[in-house]
Amino acid sequence: MVQTYLQLRLDLATALAVFLDPEEAHAECVRWFEEGLGLSRSWMAVHGAEPVPGEVRLQVSAWVRRRRKGEPWAYILGWSQFRDRRFKVTPATLIPRPETELLVEAALDVGRRLKVERCVDVGTGSGIIAVSLALETAWQVSASDLSPGALTVAAQNAKALGALVRFHQGSLLDPIPNPMGLVVANLPYVDPADEPALQRELAFEPRSALFAPDRGLALSEALLIQARARRAPACLLEIGAGQGGELCRRALGAGWAKAMVHQDFAGHDRILVTLA
Numbered sequence: 001m002v003q004t005y006l007q008l009r010l011d012l013a014t015a016l017a018v019f020l021d022p023e024e025a026h027a028e029c030v031r032w033f034e035e036g037l038g039l040s041r042s043w044m045a046v047h048g049a050e051p052v053p054g055e056v057r058l059q060v061s062a063w064v065r066r067r068r069k070g071e072p073w074a075y076i077l078g079w080s081q082f083r084d085r086r087f088k089v090t091p092a093t094l095i096p097r098p099e100t101e102l103l104v105e106a107a108l109d110v111g112r113r114l115k116v117e118r119c120v121d122v123g124t125g126s127g128i129i130a131v132s133l134a135l136e137t138a139w140q141v142s143a144s145d146l147s148p149g150a151l152t153v154a155a156q157n158a159k160a161l162g163a164l165v166r167f168h169q170g171s172l173l174d175p176i177p178n179p180m181g182l183v184v185a186n187l188p189y190v191d192p193a194d195e196p197a198l199q200r201e202l203a204f205e206p207r208s209a210l211f212a213p214d215r216g217l218a219l220s221e222a223l224l225i226q227a228r229a230r231r232a233p234a235c236l237l238e239i240g241a242g243q244g245g246e247l248c249r250r251a252l253g254a255g256w257a258k259a260m261v262h263q264d265f266a267g268h269d270r271i272l273v274t275l276a
């Protein structure tokens, strides 16, 4: 029997609802049509009753098989949106999260107030923070990551989006030359003890992008100490829910003059800002 695009959309929503909750299944179905097949709602309104070519049906079935095993849609698609830009993502990189936009907003705000000329994105992953800041300011932007695989993807994203970013492989600020600018980072901050309770999709993302010792605080604290010692004017970190109080105490202990926490839309601690 000939399957129309409208029928395919219904069948896809049903297939996704077998392993996703109904709201998620509906949202993903819309995204798969728009992002995966490039078919907008307005295109569907005009062409929905047309027959679906065999290769499109096969493609969608292959996506469903991968998604059913828990693979995130962004890895299947190969890209993800961040601040209205398209970033390549691979299993070597974390998938961008919407909360990280708050970190970029805070960095823009603090950097402009302090009139900084340079900044560094530590743990750049797919490069979303470094590339966004390079495209939205006149700052000299550099970035570091331990993972060569992530740095390859970040450099590809910078090139594709026309951003000038200097990438360095190494730990935290070790590979970054002086003088030090604004330090911005979304480092791993998940407590390893929380692993059994996490969504199964997270198992597809690199462990080295998610977990940090000392209840998720170790890398954030190490960067706060290093950034202060390297005379950065400010350090902005994405942090985990409930980590704000302890990290403020550790930041002040490391010699920062001020430490503040901003909450995300759900009211969770999300951004730590420290000033020299």
Ligand SMILES: C[S@@+](CC[C@H](N)C(=O)[O-])C[C@H]1O[C@@H](n2cnc3c(N)ncnc32)[C@H](O)[C@@H]1O
Residues within 6 Å of the ligand: 093, 094, 095, 096, 097, 100, 122, 123, 124, 125, 126, 127, 128, 129, 144, 145, 146, 147, 150, 170, 171, 172, 185, 186, 187, 188, 189, 208, 209, 210, 219
């Ligand atoms: C949570 S991911 C964030 C990626 C990206 N900044 C984002 O917001 O989507 C953390 C990144 O930090 C990197 N990383 C982990 N330990 C690091 C270290 N000691 N020095 C530099 N990068 C590190 C990981 O490889 C990973 O790419």
